[in-house]
Amino acid sequence: MQNTPSRRNFLKQSSAAAAGIAVAGSVARTAHAAGSDEIKVVLIGCGGRGNGATDNIMNTKGNVKLVAVADAFQNKADYTVSSLGKKHKEKVAVDPDKIFVGLDAYKNAIDVDCDLVVIATPPGFKPQQFEYAVNKGKHIFMEKPVASDAPGVRRVLAAVEESKKKDLMVGIGLQRRHEPRYIETIKRIHDGAIGDVIAQRVYWNGGGIWYRNRNADQTEMAFQTNNWYHFNWLSGDQICEQHIHNLDVGCWVKDAYPVECNGMGGREQREGGDPTKSQIFDHTFCEYTFADGTKMFSQGRHVKGAWNNVSEFAHGSKGTANPSGSIEGANPWKFSGKSPGGHQQEQHDLIEALMRGEIYNEGEYGAKSTFTAILGREACYSAKVIKWDDLLEKGRDLAPGIDSYTIDSDVPPSARPDEEGRYPIPTPGSYNPFA
Template identity: 90%
Template sequence: MQNNASRRTFLKQSTAVAAGAAIATNVARTAHAAGSDEIKFVLVGCGGRGNGAADQIMNTKGNTKLVAVADAFQNKADYAVSQLGKKHKEKVAVDPDKIFTGLDAYKNAIDVECDLVVIATPPGFKPQQFEYAVNKGKHIFMEKPVASDAPGVRRVLASVEESKKKDLMVGIGLQRRHEPRYVETIKRIHDGAIGDVIATRVYWNGGGIWYRNRNADQTEMAFQTNNWYHFNWLSGDQICEQHIHNLDVGCWVKGAYPVKCNGMGGRDQRENGDPTKSQIFDHTFCEYTFEDGSKMFSQGRHLKGAWNQVSEFAHGSKGTSDPSGWIEGANPYKFTGNSPGGHQQEQHDLIEALMRGDIYNEGEYGAKSTFTAILGREACYSAKEVTWDELLAKGRDLAPGIDDYTIDSPVPPSARPDADGKYPIPVPGEYNPFV
């Protein structure tokens, strides 16, 4: 996680290649069993994004087959098998004894004979699940973000290094990096189309997110796991869970990651301000600083009746750009080609690469873009300037002992309600990112 890595090395490692081309090639290992072109995969996390990723994998040209699923909850696991089976028929071959439930169910699914593991669980659970899949020698597609705190990012980075040693495929669900409109435009920026990148502006401003009411028979752990977006140890807050996409593009454009951040934020509308329902903010604003002094300005919010915007912009010494497809200034450009949706394209790219025996690894930029979001969150929570290196080394552990959690375990102290049922809410000026 050195910020002084050369720009050339960063660009080589982080620029996605569209339409199935691999970032790196290693044909020493194929994805599937010798003598068969079938790619067996398992799904860990049967929510909307997990089911979507599984569906998109089975939409590819590959001979793919879903052979096991795991989720914290039985009804979600059963529903995933049922719905995916209706659409994909024989591509879904999940026997009843291959439907696993519980917070440790990921181990059972990953232990099933398979080639590829899809991890689409709440971010707080991903570091140990990714680590387990790497230790088992499985190829991996993992949704973003890959962690919710600094210890989780460190754990993911260590597992990424192991995955490279084992020549494992690691795809990360930052799908803009697989969309030709972004790839082509950002390549031109890197080639100097807008000159030196002086500043970027990135936005994820929307009206809100789902909330799931508590059931009378739920444990606190079950409630928070089912309502994971609203708890910092599970989601990392909105800046991490959603705004990461825009932050990732900003860093991709810049060819670097920030060295520090200051910010502000709070909660005005989140569940009507009720601290017994949610602990995350509903608005953040960040000023990120890169090593060369340039800036990235970030807005992320969930506020009804406010200005909505989900986009990225880059300002350079010779022009400006929307990295999703146009450049204005000395070297004007507008993308006019075909640019399929990123969620499907990233699975086309991954499965086609596995079919060829090519291996690429997106784990490092997945972890660093996740940490960029965490850096911004901690700056907003504390209302202090926070540096990358100090936070990575000393940042809060939001869920100590998480490997041993069950659905009946106490929730971590960072999300434990008080006697009145109120959850801990970060207070800017008082919150300490390092305790």
Template identity: 75%
Template sequence: MQNSTQPTPPSSATTPSTGSDSSATRRGFLQNSSLLAGTTLGAGAGLSAMAIPTAHAAGDDVIRVVLIGCGGRGTGAADQIMNTKGNVKLVAVHDAFESKARNTIKRLSSRHGDKVDVPEDQIFSDLDGYKQAIDVDCDLVVIATPPGFKPQQFEYAVNKGRHVFMEKPVAVDAPGVRRVLKSVEESKKKNLMVGIGLQRRHEPVYKETISRIHDGAIGDVISQQVYWNGNGIWYRNKKDDQNEMEFQTNNWYHFNWVSGDQICEQHIHNLDVGCWVKGAYPVKCNGMGGHQQRENGDGSKSQIFDHTFCEYTFADGTKMFSQGRHLAGGWSHVGEFAQGTKGTAVPGGEILGPNAWKFSGKRVNGHQQEQHDIIEALMRGEIYNEGEYGAHSTFTAILGREACYSGKVIKWDELLEKGRDLAPGIDEYTLQSTPPVVKDADGKYPLPVPGKYKPFA
């Protein structure tokens, strides 16, 4: 890629961290983590670590896990970590709402018994309680909060020297992506594991198919179509005892400053696959979309679009076309397609044309597999880092959203440098703060209007 912001392959080896504030230095399997698995954009899940003798002898060392964000994905990730073969223990939890944190402890305890060991004084809440949770003596921090909160949480965990698994997307705006990329560089210096919840990169079906594409099975990739089309998403009505920040935090999907819109929160998976297939990220995008069916369609209950269409352009002029929508009664489809000079492909398992092939291996649950991979790597004393492609795939979604919101052609470099901050001062937010968007005199939240929306600060 000619675009200076595009990722380059990281180095294939690092030395162990020596100055972090992590309790990992007292556990042998992390003391001896002296290799970094080299990860390129096309390397699938990035699990090409060199094998070294395990320092996790006889399962004597516990991998102490802290969970930040106790929603469905956070609880699911913690459950999947405890389903691995690792000697893992959940030692602290944080959620904006204490009741959610306690419910997660209850649910996980019923399934995993003494693998859940969270004392009363290690249950944290409000928007800033993540710091206290990460301060707890731990090895691995799971960050599964709404994406608007992730950049500062990831930064704090890296500064404390913790290994991290962070759900996608990793941010909602350009300042957040820049912050994450800076923390990724720091994590590499400290030799920290960074896993990102783009689980298709851990699924054999995607890994093998895309490896064949990269080996030339369909020739040069000249166009792609990626889809996340469905009927809708949950909505949580405001309760009488909730203030506006509590309501928006609990109903986070429907506010851009917390979710980044559907294109970031869900469609990122398909965009990530498309960029993985291409081996590059787009240099610009134009798009269109709107808010017509979503929760009355008038901005009184939700701020995000219910349909987007993007035309992404890569540096070589080839295109990736993207559909993302939540429209009841419409065509539902989630998947990806690629056209090349010698054939076509479904990255989810099939090559068509002269080199026709269909995946016949075992299909796995990607969410579970990514946790198997992280825990097994840590047990072997191996480290890999998915933070860079997690940030760039997130920014691909942000680029598309801003193109759809504005109705303009948006360039990657310019947006990454000058893109607007959706939640200024977010580090200081508590549940008593005023959120960055509120209803107007007519009871409506601000809706992006193509042609009028300003994508730059």
């Protein structure tokens, strides 16, 4: 967790570090506080978070310009250029030949003359895209989660080490780490405000998510890529795609990652329980164990008509904290300052750091928090106790050969439908997380 200081402490540390190194990349070498240097941005993945993150970048004080986009689908790429162009006008300069389409289109976009690559594709595709951007020496903002399986996490961690050697900026979309209310509360927890942290509870319980019906002319790969949330190799399931935020806060509070997990889960309402539409669970419960024996209890759910809650709680020997801004017990306290939305604040922080020629790297905790979610998912799928080290080393590959996939390729065996169109659904008790 050495790469997870508060934003305030990071600025102090990175200022000192920047004075002693030659920072890579044209922006970091030449940018200055006046912000007159242009930051050329490319977007990989033109869905909701891709559009949102790029819009947030356009709202910063930086002299930013979108110069290329890439997506699996033409209509999504075209929509992004059109909608962002209407809103931000001169900040969008994407020529028609800089709109790239296909599962390998990310290479063309990254190869464009650019400074910052925004990666907001389905998690299963991110490891190779991140690796490629690092190899090309680009600064990167990548949405969470950063992978969907253990081999993907290992690949990201290796690329993170390369990005550090090249002094590349790596921002990860775990935006709570940029919100003052979380930063200040967790600093107080670390300073002993609730004593020793004994246990934590984290929740992402909601009513559900979108589903996109199949088109008659779609290949199976196109259907799954367009409907990516519902396939494990692409999304990593709800615990990875959404609940990662709360799990990340719990690990931040502990300044550590769990060593093992056991869990349970299943499907009750997901698309009416229809196995021809989706393969992910709609509820999970995890008991994470840290090296010191303390626990983090996790609920993730998509069930209509049930109790909704998205929150985190830390219980200590001297009190209880809600990391989003309050403490009860021996040292009661409530955050009273301004705390802007994290999605916008993380881009303010990233662009302002680039303008100052400072580098920070969130890649390691992005990968490890992603793996915390994967560990929980595999524990729930198998209904077994899974150890962190074992799964990271030997966890199953959900999409073998993913680098060569095209929109016409066969989908991986982990998501291949049977003769009746039913997708494989993990069965607790028989599912093997190491197969």
